[in-house]
Amino acid sequence: MATQTQTVSASRAGILPVMFAVVLxxxxxxxxxxxxxxxxxxAAHDVRHATGFPCH
Amino acid sequence: MFSRILTSALFAGAAAGLIAALLQLVFVQPVLLHAELYESGELVHFGAEAVSAHPELPGMFSELTRDALSVIFTMLTYTGYALLMIALMSVAEGQGHTIDGRTGVLWGLAGFIAFHLAPGFTLAPEVPGVAAADVYARQVWWFATVGAALVALWLIAFGGNLISYVIAAVLLMAPHLIGAPEPDVFTGPVPTEIGALFAARAFGIGLVAWVLVGTFAGYFWQSEGKRVEATA
Incomplete structure (x- = not known):
């Protein structure tokens, strides 16, 4: 029982930093x-073209 | 956990971004500057006389501010990519998959496919001066295509059954079957030779940069993990 609770809280604590890194x-x-x-x-003009972003 | 993601992403993104920026300055920027001579009307394609394919270009590093900004923004862009990649790597590692410099090469290839090849398959990397549809419409299509490709590649890598492969194939093809926003008329003044060379170079440097991001991300993720363990 105790280990189960630990696993759940560990995976919950794990998902927040992942989400934050994705958003950042x-x-x-x-x-x-x-x-x-x-x-x-x-400022980013040449990079946008070279990286294949839609630029203007 | 977050500091491990952030630290390894900063190292991987900055290192890969710096190399990518220098490669872009050497291989892509001259093609871009050449195209701008047509965009500005300084050179005219299909005029009365044939135009030399080797005009005098401004030398490399002639515009230091412009090149320095390009280096900074390339490093920033690849740091953003590294953050996304390492966040997903940490999830994969949590599911028992090995993450290191070697497997990072595969992650890098997947990143190149999702962020460069998938959108560029229909919206090819644009040289300055090409005709294109509304930029906002293309951006929406770009994000949707990248998102679909990311899901598809995750399914291919970790799905492990026929249904996930079928869904992945549909997700990869759908944006191109639906079609990207296209211009109503072609008005681009740049010769096709320059446009084709630009797209090829942009893809080539993109591939190199992504493989570097992947392998650096895997490497720094591991070494940061060991460092944190050692100090804990």
């Missing part, structure tokens, strides 16, 4: 690759 990673990719704000677009 997606946020970075959205910023560098997709947000169309002029300053970001100009």
């Amino acid at each position: 990673g997606l946020g970075i990719i959205t910023l560098t690759g997709h947000v169309q704000a002029a300053a970001l677009h100009d």
Whole structure:
């Protein structure tokens, strides 16, 4: 019984950092690759083309 | 747990991103600068006379700020990819799969397929100046295609039965059968030779960069785990 509770809480504690890392990673990719704000677009222009993102 | 993901992703993303950025500056940037001469109208394709295929290009590193920004943004982009990859690696390891530098190569190949090859199969890497549909519509299609490919590759890698392979095949093909947003008319002034070379180079460097991200991610995930264990 005790081990079961431990496993459940361990897997719950494991999923939060994973989710947070996924959200952070997606946020970075959205910023560098997709947000169309002029300053970001100009700065990341060559990278967006070279990395195959839809650029403009 | 989160610090282990973050630390190994930062190392893997920064290292792979730096190498990718330098490779892009050497192999992709000259093609891009060449295309921009047509985009700006400085060179004209199909004019009265044939145009030299070897115009004087601005030398490499002639625009330091522009190149430095490219390096920074490439490193950032691949750090984002590394975060996603290592988060999923930690889940796979939790299910008993081995994660190290060697298996990381497979993860890198899968990342290349999901983030470069799958969307690029229909929305090929664009050289500056090509005609294209509305950027927001293409971005929606890009994210949907990448998402579908990620699910498909996970099913192929870890599904282990016929039904998951069939679902994966459908997910991989569907975005291309549905079709990506396309321009109404072709107005691109850039010669097809340059466009084709650009797409080939972008895919080639993308493949190298992703294999590096995968192997670095696997390696740093392991070494960070050992370090944390040793200090715990």
